[in-house]
Amino acid sequence: xxxxxxxxxxxxxxxxxxxxxxxxxSPLSRRELKEQTGCVAAVRDVGFAVRPGEVFVxxxxxxxxxxxxxxxxxxxxxPTAGEIVFDGEDVRRADxxxxxxxxxxxxxxxxQHFGLLPHRRVLDNVAFGLEIRGSGKQERYRRAAEVLELxxxxxxxxxxxxxxxxxxxQRVGLARALAVDPDLLLFDEPFSALDPLIRREMQNEVIRLxxxxxxxxxxxxxxxxxxxxxxxxxLIMRDGELVQTGTPDEVVGxxxxxxxxxxxxxxxxxHVLTLRWVMRDPxxxxxxxxxELGPDEIIRNAVRTVLSADRxxxxxxxxxxxxxxxxxxxxxxxxx
Amino acid sequence: MTALTAVAAxxxxxxxxxxxxxxxxxxxxxxxxxxxxxxxxxxxxxxxxGRVNEVWDTVDDNRNxxxxxxxxxxxxxxxxxxxxTFVQALLSQPSFGRPVPVLGWLGVVAVAGAVTYLFGNLRAxxxxxxxxxxFGLLGLWQESMDTLAxxxxxxxxxxxxxxxxxxxxxxxxxxLRLVTPVLDFMQTMPTFVYLAPLTLxxxxxxxxxxxxxxxxxxxxxxxxxxxxxREVSPVAVEAGTSLGxxxxxxxxxxxxxxxxxxxxxxxxxxxxxxxxxxxxxxxIDAPGLGKTVLKALQTLDIGSAFNAGLAIVIMAVVLDRATxxxxxxxxxxxxxxxxxAALLGAAGVAVYxxxxxxxxxxxxxxxDLGPYVRQAADSASVWVQDSLTGFTDALKNAVxxxxxxxxxxxxxxxxxxxxxxxxxxxxxxxxxTRAAAVTVLGMAALVGLGLWQDSMVTLAATLVATALxxxxxxxxGVWIGRSDRADAVLRxxxxxxxxxxxxxxxxxxxxxxGPTRFTAIIAAVVFAAPVAVKxxxxxxxxxxxxxxxxxRSAGSSPWQVITKVQLPMARGAVALAANQGLxxxxxxxxxxxxxxxGALGYDVVAGFxxxxxxxxxxxAGLAIVxxxxxxxxVTRAAQARSGSTKEDVWRVER
Numbered sequence: 001x002x003x004x005x006x007x008x009x010x011x012x013x014x015x016x017x018x019x020x021x022x023x024x025x026s027p028l029s030r031r032e033l034k035e036q037t038g039c040v041a042a043v044r045d046v047g048f049a050v051r052p053g054e055v056f057v058x059x060x061x062x063x064x065x066x067x068x069x070x071x072x073x074x075x076x077x078x079p080t081a082g083e084i085v086f087d088g089e090d091v092r093r094a095d096x097x098x099x100x101x102x103x104x105x106x107x108x109x110x111x112q113h114f115g116l117l118p119h120r121r122v123l124d125n126v127a128f129g130l131e132i133r134g135s136g137k138q139e140r141y142r143r144a145a146e147v148l149e150l151x152x153x154x155x156x157x158x159x160x161x162x163x164x165x166x167x168x169x170q171r172v173g174l175a176r177a178l179a180v181d182p183d184l185l186l187f188d189e190p191f192s193a194l195d196p197l198i199r200r201e202m203q204n205e206v207i208r209l210x211x212x213x214x215x216x217x218x219x220x221x222x223x224x225x226x227x228x229x230x231x232x233x234x235l236i237m238r239d240g241e242l243v244q245t246g247t248p249d250e251v252v253g254x255x256x257x258x259x260x261x262x263x264x265x266x267x268x269x270x271h272v273l274t275l276r277w278v279m280r281d282p283x284x285x286x287x288x289x290x291x292e293l294g295p296d297e298i299i300r301n302a303v304r305t306v307l308s309a310d311r312x313x314x315x316x317x318x319x320x321x322x323x324x325x326x327x328x329x330x331x332x333x334x335x336x
Numbered sequence: 337m338t339a340l341t342a343v344a345a346x347x348x349x350x351x352x353x354x355x356x357x358x359x360x361x362x363x364x365x366x367x368x369x370x371x372x373x374x375x376x377x378x379x380x381x382x383x384x385x386g387r388v389n390e391v392w393d394t395v396d397d398n399r400n401x402x403x404x405x406x407x408x409x410x411x412x413x414x415x416x417x418x419x420x421t422f423v424q425a426l427l428s429q430p431s432f433g434r435p436v437p438v439l440g441w442l443g444v445v446a447v448a449g450a451v452t453y454l455f456g457n458l459r460a461x462x463x464x465x466x467x468x469x470x471f472g473l474l475g476l477w478q479e480s481m482d483t484l485a486x487x488x489x490x491x492x493x494x495x496x497x498x499x500x501x502x503x504x505x506x507x508x509x510x511x512l513r514l515v516t517p518v519l520d521f522m523q524t525m526p527t528f529v530y531l532a533p534l535t536l537x538x539x540x541x542x543x544x545x546x547x548x549x550x551x552x553x554x555x556x557x558x559x560x561x562x563x564x565x566r567e568v569s570p571v572a573v574e575a576g577t578s579l580g581x582x583x584x585x586x587x588x589x590x591x592x593x594x595x596x597x598x599x600x601x602x603x604x605x606x607x608x609x610x611x612x613x614x615x616x617x618x619x620i621d622a623p624g625l626g627k628t629v630l631k632a633l634q635t636l637d638i639g640s641a642f643n644a645g646l647a648i649v650i651m652a653v654v655l656d657r658a659t660x661x662x663x664x665x666x667x668x669x670x671x672x673x674x675x676x677a678a679l680l681g682a683a684g685v686a687v688y689x690x691x692x693x694x695x696x697x698x699x700x701x702x703x704d705l706g707p708y709v710r711q712a713a714d715s716a717s718v719w720v721q722d723s724l725t726g727f728t729d730a731l732k733n734a735v736x737x738x739x740x741x742x743x744x745x746x747x748x749x750x751x752x753x754x755x756x757x758x759x760x761x762x763x764x765x766x767x768x769t770r771a772a773a774v775t776v777l778g779m780a781a782l783v784g785l786g787l788w789q790d791s792m793v794t795l796a797a798t799l800v801a802t803a804l805x806x807x808x809x810x811x812x813g814v815w816i817g818r819s820d821r822a823d824a825v826l827r828x829x830x831x832x833x834x835x836x837x838x839x840x841x842x843x844x845x846x847x848x849x850g851p852t853r854f855t856a857i858i859a860a861v862v863f864a865a866p867v868a869v870k871x872x873x874x875x876x877x878x879x880x881x882x883x884x885x886x887x888r889s890a891g892s893s894p895w896q897v898i899t900k901v902q903l904p905m906a907r908g909a910v911a912l913a914a915n916q917g918l919x920x921x922x923x924x925x926x927x928x929x930x931x932x933x934g935a936l937g938y939d940v941v942a943g944f945x946x947x948x949x950x951x952x953x954x955x956a957g958l959a960i961v962x963x964x965x966x967x968x969x970v971t972r973a974a975q976a977r978s979g980s981t982k983e984d985v986w987r988v989e990r
Contacts (some may be wrong), residue, residue: 074578076574076578099580100580100581100582101580103577103578103579103580104579104580105580107578108579109575109578111571111574111575111578112571113569113571114575115575115576116572117572117589117590117593117594118594119594119596120593128576129580131589132576132580132585132589133579133580173575176575176579180579186578
């Protein structure tokens, strides 16, 4: 991963209501603003950067502004203030035409309620984005069939959306977004409407696709487990504001405030935290010839090695010894 | 004003005040009966009516010299006349130097059947073929085709105007807000009222008939199209936008395809409205079945009226089924090309035969069963009248002497100022200051139009009819609302009642009761009852099942559940039913004028046929509108006061 972000957002505000731009930068809380001006600040001063190839998850409860945020990124909702730079280009400066170009070629979105067209076959739904940008029939059908294969829907080309299950419909939605070969995929709570089993299947599907096609993704969810499972990094929102940005283990291991702490309290920590979070400096005289593990090894995966070793496990990054872990640390962490 | 309302609101018992007003009114009416009633004889005119006549004559004289007419109105008339004539040339009238229309009966039947099959299904196509053949069997082929020609022309223009406007209203909130009150007005206005002013501009004949039909048929086209465009899932639109679709692409590829089914429903409604109006337009000399019915009604020829009425009913059923089938088909897949080709080929052969051979062009006269139908209807009518006299007379007399006469003498037989005063007081008590203000203006307009007494006679009949409609609405509505079986049986009847053109009702009712005021009332009740019944049933069904269950578990009898739970909770729907019932009844006033109702209805009808009564007819039309506006405002205000306004309900029902 390079350090040059694919998408950078700075000071983003979205306020709904009359004369919204006036209240940008207001220190009032969301409720105070609503009471005093009648305006609703959906997104307040949010900033983040998404690196190429990364899965960036925005997590928050309903009403936290996350869906508004993702719509602001492609200006499906016009932001009130702030800067959105996509691949070096200021999205907010783009005129209608340029914005359409961006949407047609570089960004694509998957929606919670799918947004499929019931009067079109699956194949035509998937080809819709290509049709919009003027691709020929043959080419778009070829590409659509290819993508359908990729999402595991080969053979359903001629079905209509209402003949498919919810999970399959969302695969069509996913295929439609992938068909235009975008640089950035936006997911707006894509699996919230699905039942738990299908949801897990679809999450694995996204992980697989991410591995296969390597797209950069911004993923909106209200489900913490989903956020931690999919995200390379997670942004937590509350009442329109950014509370914390970090890798899953940072969020769980070092919550920024009580809100996040409360939120992550139910997460099985050993499933998220890495050895980095439990290692300690070696005590004088401790034997340092135990097994070696990396600092980003998830604790759950390291348990067997640590517990079966008769001496401290060394945590090593390249050739540097960062610390040691013994069964005591592991057991204490799990017991907590 | 508001202070006054506040005082009125604080008065403890509005109902006692209302009772006091009514008592004072009745007392005054008894004491002052027959004075200041502002009566005006059938052939008498006021100066205003005379002036309108003069203006009308001036317009007639300058029709071909005034630039507004020469370069604008006359062109519209020409285009519309020519359009209707063209379709008539295809379907019904000798044309292009031939003694027969271009499409003979076989051609029309084949084309209609093929089109219905292509856009609909086999069942609808067979029904269409059978229906069209029956026009010939009834001996009314040409008249039916004239009606069809007028209807189709008006529908084509209505859709050409209505669908684009509907799309616009679907996309733009501002335009929707702008157009909604106009549509409300177009639909509340009693249908016959705009016929007279139209003839002022476009003369009598197909042009005026087409425009009148369009006024009636465009609102559903606009409304339902707009609704279809609006109800398209916002997610689908957003998905399209997120893929970079232009607004035009969104419209063409997302909104229109998704709204197609709803738009076809709009087409269906437009066609039904157009057919209803196209028959009514016989009053201004529109060609077709309406004219046959009208002539028969005027000569009390029950048999002929029934025969032609039957043809109208068949046409209504065929058009309704065909477009409904088309609506169901929209969602499905396209027909195969070979099927289409075979069908068009067969239709082509039929058209060729009809063009070439007389037997396929002119419906064989020996197959004309019309005389038998007429005879049967006549003897049935005689038999029914003879054998049911006891019952029908009792009903007629009960309503006439029990309700109509007392109310009429109260309204039309007492001094106008007393009635006006009492009316304003009642409006103020029921609906508040604004309703009272509207009533004052309305009363003043009625006096100014010189038709006070006629208006009051019509008002009395209207109120009686509305009361009957409401009674019927509550009884049957509660029944349908509570019983699924009743719903299943009666709903198709109600639907049919609503799609039938108004003329058709008159025939059997006239057969039963002869030409009297009571006949007109019954016709209005039959026309308005389905709406009221449906609204009440909807309200009853809207009562939460848990509430009903709770009442039952507390030991309520069915009667208690109805009177203490369901009806009170459906109060809004009942009030709406009363309002809509009034509007529907009023729109039948002119039809009532044809069968002996007298008063405003007769004035309007006479205005169509007698030159010197045109001004009075126009004034009578306006008086009906005034009555409509006042009654509509007062009932709505009363409903709003009782805290059960549901603006969205209004919208849906229209």
